Structures are given as structure tokens and as C-alpha cells.
Amino acid sequence: MSQELAEADAPTRSIADIVARDLRPLVRRIDEEGLYPEAVLRSLGDAGGFARHISRPEGDASGLVSAIEAMADVSASCITTGFCMWCQDALGWYLTQSENPTPRTRYLVAVASGEQLGGTGLSNAMKAFSGIEPLALKGRKVAGGYRVTGRLPFVSNVQDGHLFAAVFALEDEPDRRVMAVFHAGSDAVALARNAHFVALEGSATYTVLIRDAFVSDDDILSHDADRFIPRIRKGFVLLQAGMGIGAARGAAASMRGDGPGRKLAAHLPFGPDEIDARADRLAERIRALASDPQLTDRSAFLDVLKARLDLSWLALEAAQSAVLQAGARGYLVGAEAARRLRETQFVALVTPSVKHILAELSRG
Template sequence: MAAIARIAEPLPLDVAGIVHEIMRPRLGAIDAGEYPADILRALGAAGAYGHHADGTAAGLLAAIDAMTEAGQACLSTAFCMWCQDALVWYLAQGDEAGPRRHLAAIASGAALGGTGLSNPMKAFSGIEPLALQGERAGEGYRVRGRLPWVSNLGPGQRFAGILSLPDGRRVMGLFEAGAEAVSIAGNARFIALEGTGTYTVMIRDALLSDADVITHDAAAFVPRIRNGFVLLQTGMGLGLARGVAALMRADARGRANAAFLPLGPDAIEARADALRARVAAAAQAHAETDRANFLETLRLRLDVSWLALEAAQAAMLQFGARGYLEGSEPFRRLREAQFVAIVTPSVKHITTELARAT
């Protein structure tokens, strides 16, 4: 009897395969507000969020490159990846062992979660007060406050937050969306990145147990993680710029008539390459806690923002009226690029910090 041929199981997709085969067909739905939870889990299973858990420069760069790959197609997904990556970063670098019980699930994408550090990063720069307040209560802290926008969330998904105590100390902990006294509500609609699971979080006397405290001294902890926090964001802007360059090249008709515009796809790619080299160099110094090093990280992040904005604008100029249509790809990329420039630390925030240093 002839042997029965065995049907080979399909190989798991890598990040590029997930982007091409699963994400790209759903770009319109994600842009319209679909939260791509299954795609985010698949990216985690492909290893996208686990690279930097070891705290090395190589791991940090690999995480940025994975985000760049996704960002070439969809900034909403790349932003959610950054939220996930940031949470991995906090847990892996944290002072306390308790929250690390969640690290494996979050790094693998089995569990999804976000970062609630937009407000604290502004607070540490004196832009706004800390939104969460707490006080010691038994073996933990009683916490209250409101975070207006926390992304990559849904019921049961975790996020980090920093609270201030009456004596001025700051504590960083892990909260669960939808848990007792931690409610979420979607009460805004954005011009882009609507599919990012972004909610307002209301914390009403929730108990943060010591088992969920990442650090009891956030003032000392944040300088250790802030370079990595910001460097990870560069994957969003670099991905968008490279995606825009590819979009412009694929538009043979528009490209022929846009030869004399000031910024074309070759120049965009060259700038992206140069910035990627700077990111690699900066990753080597991510553990440095001095302010001068952090300002250099901010300058790099600012330059990535400018490239994303200029690249998306260049695509609109090349496509002309075709790009000005509702639902067009250049219009989506332009809206996404504006988010690169306003996500914390925003261009406004960064330029303020740099001006203080002069």
C-alpha cells in the first residue's frame, strides 16, 4: 500500500508575515476603530515583545525594529505594540518581584496591556500634576484619580500607573482595567488611532497591593527606564516614514510628476537609515540616568517626529487630489504622523525640555 502523504503544518508567521497576510487586509477596519487584539497576540507569539526583557541594547533595538515593521503598514498597531513593549520594560526593570509574575504572559502576547505613564512623564517635567493620589493602607495603597487616555486596554488588561503619597513620595504599580474600583470608559473619538483600545480610566479608592507594586520609589526608578521608554517610540515614526516611502515609490503615475518636490522616497529612506543608526547608538547608553543623556534621547525622538511629519506631507503632495480623498492611504498616513508628534513626550513637550537646557 502506498504511503499516505503527510500534509505539512504551516510554519508560524514571523512579524513581517503577520503584517503582510493578516494586518494589511484589515487596515481600513483598524483605522475605523477595530482594536486588533488577535493581531497583537500573534505579534507577541512571534516574539515581538520579548526581545528587550533582558535589558540589553540589542534587545531594545530588536523590539524597535519589530515595531518599525508593523508601523510601515499601520501606526495604530505599532502604537499598541509600543504600549505592550513599555509595560514589558517596566516589569522587567522593576524593583519588586511581585509584578514580574505577569511578565511572561505580557512578553509573549498571551496577555495585553498598556502604559499609564503619559501623565507622570508630564508631571516629572512640571507640565501637570500627578493624576493619581494614594495613601498607605495595610499591605498596599489606597488609590484614587483619573487618567484621561490609557491605550491598549480592555477589561482584564493591565496597565502601569504612578501615584503620589501625602509625604511626596511616588509609587508605581500595576492595575487591572475593569477590576473593582478601576473602571474604563471610551468617551472621545480621535481623527486617527481610533482602534488602539484607548480609554479614560477612573480609579475610585482601589487597593493596590504590595504584590502589584513595581517600585516604591518611582522618583528613582523613572530615570532608569525613561531612555528605553522614549527610544522604543522611535519604531513608530521610523515605520511610518518607511511605509510612506514605499507608498510613494509604488505610485508610478504620481512619482513621475513629483520629481521636483523637495522630499522624495530615496531621501526619506536615507534619513530613516541615519536615524536608525542613531537609535542603535543611543540604545547602548539607555541605562545612563543623567539628564544630558536623556536630552540626547529626546533630540533623537524629536528628529524622528519631524521625519514622520515631513514624509507624510510629501506623500500628500505627490498624490495631490487623489490623496485628499476620504479613505485614501496618504490621508491615513498623514493623520497617523500627527499622532507621532503629539504622543507623550510630544514635540511641544520635547522642545520645552530642550529650551530649558540652553
């Protein structure tokens, strides 16, 4: 497996080259037309963008930091694509940590290379484990696996043929929860577009309707999600740092690139130098927190949530500063500053959202 991952990780192009030549020309279409950047994502996979955090020896957390940095490089130009990258990275993270070796053997190399795309699917589960909403999926044990039914309102980076993970409770043992890999795009696991967003329309976000779907024992990540979720949640949240850091740095770069606007905005309280300095300090915090991503104690997780909260505030403030510098030019349809502001609001809304984090921190 390690050799296969090393081969999948062999880059053919750099992340920077893919962003400059493939992604940036599509950013407006991704935002305005809801174009799903599938070709870009597959190129990022070819470049090793999804393998950085899963091809290292056990106990080596430097790959997690490298994955965050790659996501930041992408998110600086397009948060929609950076978010899809996070979805793919999160799926790979689950597979890496799987308590059952079969899903890891079956899917990990393809996910790491971008040959197999997929989503995270854990928004509902993370909220359910925090007591914010009930678990949406129910299952019952049958020969060779489980039968699962329910509805997940939002799963991203998922199309027919893609994978995603989800958690379901057992009907006859409601206190026992199971986490599994699901295959999207069948009558039993169907996708429906039930909502449209002000941004992130290109993220392939669908409602997933699960109707008595058979989930094989071979696709079970853990038969005890209550034990498994604490092992993966730190990495799940840390990986999102790539979106926040990238959003801030992208806003700072756009402000510097606007010479006349920068001169007139010299007295704004939050300029590009301050944005980059805060982003660098937060990146150092994330690097330290990533040193032991499998640490399961609550205090360590709360430290991660505090950093994630600070990243949300930084991204929002940076994007707002870019709009203030641009003035009326940044408030026009199609303006880059307006797009960044809408995208960055999503950084504060994606699970765990700002209100979710604040609720968790209030519990101590």
C-alpha cells in the same frame, strides 16, 4: 525566568508574514471603524514581537534595537497597531526593570508572549515629572498595599482584563511617589470612552476612573518613582522610534509604489530616497543611544529627546510628501496617504510630544 522567556520568544510566524496576511487586510477597518487589532497583537506576541527587549542578558541592549525594528515593520503599514505594540513593549520594559521582583515573576512571561495585553499608563506621570501637569492619582498606605483614587484621561492598549502601570502620590507624603501595576476592568478601575480622535481610534484608548482601588504590595514596581522613572524613561522614549521610522519608511514605500504619481512628483523636494536616507541615519543614532538604555544622567536623556524630535519631524515630512505626490487622490476619504498623514501626526503628539520635548530641551 530566562528559560521561560526564551520559550515565549520562540516564533511561530514572522513579523512580516503577520503584517502581510493579518494586518494589512484590516488597516482600513482599524482606521475607519476603530477596530482594535487584538488578534494581530496576540499573533505578534506569538512571533516574539514583545519579547525582543526583555529576554536578553543584563547589559545586552541589542534586544531594544530589535524591538524598535519590529515595531517599525508594523508601523510602516499601520501606526495604530505599531502604537499598541509600543504600549505592550513599554509595559514589558517596566516589568523588566521593576525594583520589586514579584510583578516581574507574576506578569512578565505573559506580557512577553502577548497572552496578557496591556498599556503603559505613564503619560500623566511623564508630564508631571516635567512640571507640565499635576499627578492625577493619589494613594494612601493600608495593610498589604495602597488605596488609590484618581482619573487618567488617556490610557491606550487597555481593555477589561488588561494591565497598565501608573504613578500615584501619597496623600500624607505628597513628595513621595509610587509606581504600580493596575488591573483594568472592575468597579474600582473602570474604563470609559470619553473622546474620539481623528486617528488611532483602534488603539483601545480609554479614560481610566480609579475609585479607592486596592493595589497590593505585590503589584508595586517601585516605592520610589522619583528614583525609578529616570531608569526607565530612556527606554520608554527610545522604543517610540519604531513608530517614527516605520511611518517614514511606509510613506516612502507608498510613494515608490505609485509609478505614475512618482513620475509627476519628481521635482518635489522630499522624495522616497531622501526619506529612507534620513530614516537610516536616525536609526543609526537610535542604535547608538540604545547601547546603554539605563543611563540616568540628564544629558543622555536630552540626546534621546533630540533624536525623538527629529523622528517626529521626519515622520510628518514624509507623510506630507506622500500626500503631495498623490495630489487630489490622497485627499479623498479612505485614501492611504490621508490616513498616513493623520496617523503620523499622532507620532508628534504622543508623550513626549513635540511641545513637551521642546520645553525639556529649553531647560537644558
